[in-house]
Amino acid sequence: MSNKTIPNQGISSDRIFAAMETIKQKDIRWGEGRAFSLVFKGDKEMDEVIRKASQMFFSENGLNPSAFPSLKQFENEVVSMMVDLLRGGSAGCGSMTSGGTESILMAVKAAREWGKKNKPGHPRYKIIVPLSVHPAFDKAAHYFEMDLVKVGLGPDYRVNLAELEAKIDDQTVLIVGSAPQYPQGVIDPIAKMGELAKKYKTLLHVDGCVGGVLLPFFKMNGANVPDFDFNVEGVTSISADLHKYGYAAKGASVVLFRNKVLRRHSYFSSTDWPGGMYASPSVLGTRAGGPIAAAWAIMNYLGIEGYTRVAGSIKNTVDEFKTRIEKQPGIKLAVEPDMSVMCMVGDGVDIYQVGDGMTKRGWHLDRQQNPAGLHLTVTYAHAEVIENFFSDLALSVAEANNFGAKLSGMKTGIAKGFIKAMPKSVVGKLVEREGKSFGKDLEGDGPKSTAAMYGMMEAIPGKGDLDGLVLDVLDGLFTLQKPLDLEGKQQ
Ligand SMILES: *Cc1c(COP(=O)(O)O)cnc(C)c1O
Numbered sequence: 001m002s003n004k005t006i007p008n009q010g011i012s013s014d015r016i017f018a019a020m021e022t023i024k025q026k027d028i029r030w031g032e033g034r035a036f037s038l039v040f041k042g043d044k045e046m047d048e049v050i051r052k053a054s055q056m057f058f059s060e061n062g063l064n065p066s067a068f069p070s071l072k073q074f075e076n077e078v079v080s081m082m083v084d085l086l087r088g089g090s091a092g093c094g095s096m097t098s099g100g101t102e103s104i105l106m107a108v109k110a111a112r113e114w115g116k117k118n119k120p121g122h123p124r125y126k127i128i129v130p131l132s133v134h135p136a137f138d139k140a141a142h143y144f145e146m147d148l149v150k151v152g153l154g155p156d157y158r159v160n161l162a163e164l165e166a167k168i169d170d171q172t173v174l175i176v177g178s179a180p181q182y183p184q185g186v187i188d189p190i191a192k193m194g195e196l197a198k199k200y201k202t203l204l205h206v207d208g209c210v211g212g213v214l215l216p217f218f219k220m221n222g223a224n225v226p227d228f229d230f231n232v233e234g235v236t237s238i239s240a241d242l243h244k245y246g247y248a249a250k251g252a253s254v255v256l257f258r259n260k261v262l263r264r265h266s267y268f269s270s271t272d273w274p275g276g277m278y279a280s281p282s283v284l285g286t287r288a289g290g291p292i293a294a295a296w297a298i299m300n301y302l303g304i305e306g307y308t309r310v311a312g313s314i315k316n317t318v319d320e321f322k323t324r325i326e327k328q329p330g331i332k333l334a335v336e337p338d339m340s341v342m343c344m345v346g347d348g349v350d351i352y353q354v355g356d357g358m359t360k361r362g363w364h365l366d367r368q369q370n371p372a373g374l375h376l377t378v379t380y381a382h383a384e385v386i387e388n389f390f391s392d393l394a395l396s397v398a399e400a401n402n403f404g405a406k407l408s409g410m411k412t413g414i415a416k417g418f419i420k421a422m423p424k425s426v427v428g429k430l431v432e433r434e435g436k437s438f439g440k441d442l443e444g445d446g447p448k449s450t451a452a453m454y455g456m457m458e459a460i461p462g463k464g465d466l467d468g469l470v471l472d473v474l475d476g477l478f479t480l481q482k483p484l485d486l487e488g489k490q491q
Pocket of ligand 1: 098099100101102134136178180181182207208209210241253
């Protein structure tokens with residue numbers, strides 16, 4: 001292990017950028033449609049619009065809207081456009097945030113404050129979510145010291161309504177549905193959840209982080225999209241990420257509320273600071289101007305016509321993916337997805353082995369669990385790669401069929417027996433070692449067996465141990481291995 005220190009003498013910008021170019025080569029090749037998460041690429045013109053807008057407001061700070069009327073204007077217009085898209089009416093309002101997680105944090109915080117006022121007398125408040133809900137809700141409950149209760153899914157991966165209803169109690173301030181949820185891409189029964197929210201007087205948040213900006217335009221392209229927005233009476237807040245299918249620059253999302261009374265609960269103020277009166281609508285203090293400006297610019301640039309056109313292209317690509325996955329023996333879709341997010345599972349083949357085969361061939365597909373699957377978020381960039389993707393998929397499935405499945409079964413079996421027989425400290429060490437190869441996978445350093453890694457994770461008894469394992473991996477990822485060579489040796 002070695003350290004990086006601030007260089008004694010500054011280094012020429014040529015060398016700096018050369019080193020940055022070099023290391024960038026290791027990143028996933030999202031520009032060629034090789035990634036199925038993390039980057040939502042538009043076309044060249046869209047890209048130019050957000051780059052130019054970001055650049056123009058690169059130094060501005062959204063912390064103080066009265067100092068930057070420009071950003072205040074953009075932000076209010078972005079929120080207004082989103083309220084209109086998601087049918088929030090004249091009372092609808094919201095805030096811009098840095099991303100889905102921050103939007104969700106604000107909705108959960110608002111629910112807790114709402115609870116203190118409307119359901120007083122509880123030491124803690126409760127949020128009820130489907131098992132499929134994004135971990136940002138676990139994070140929010142953790143940060144805000146609330147209880148998170150999870151509800152199982154039906155065979156169609158949508159929340160089990162009877163179980164949800166049975167779990168609602170007086171401490172419950174918020175129930176959550178997703179449109180769609182990330183793991184299998186289906187929309188929870190929002191209309192029915194709205195009825196429950198009204199019946200039991202709780203708030204209802206719709207996590208439209210990935211779908212909020214795309215579903216309305218899928219619908220305009222003829223897709224069958226159930227109501228998931230403020231048109232459903234019980235819905236009180238919605239999160240929607242502009243930096244996903246809104247094609248904004250990263251760092252842009254909105255959290256929308258049905259009215260200003262609810263939004264007020266998400267705010268924060270401090271009035272006794274010697275530095276002055278301080279009030280802020282969300283988590284961040286200093287807020288980069290770039291993402292706010294870029295979001296405003298791209299929404300105006302695309303317009304309803306542009307978003308509908310882009311969504312139409314995505315929908316065609318999605319239909320092609322669905323058809324071809326169903327035609328490929330050995331794998332299938334976990335469930336018919338409602339939008340562009342889907343999950344491939346094995347149908348007689350070890351899907352993680354298929355994933356390893358795809359990684360080897362330069363594709364980046366996230367591994368999922370319960371059930372074991374590979375995640376696909378289909379975007380605008382994927383129209384071009386259909387042929388290559390499916391020929392590589394066929395090869396990977398064939399490989400997994402031939403010898404991979406047996407090998408993986410063996411590895412997993414060995415790991416399972418091993419772990420059960422070992423004291424915790426030894427498990428930690430083993431995990432450290434396996435964790436490194438897991439980390440390398442994320443760095444794109446070539447294929448390591450994630451099949452074996454996931455096999456091991458399944459085998460660890462008890463959730464506490466599993467959390468420890470994952471945090472060990474995180475520690476490993478955020479430990480500097482070797483500083484970048486800036487001395488020009490590579491030149
Ligand atoms: C992406 C996503 C989030 C979290 O958004 P971030 O921008 O990554 O913080 C939450 N929910 C769903 C369904 C998502 O797809």
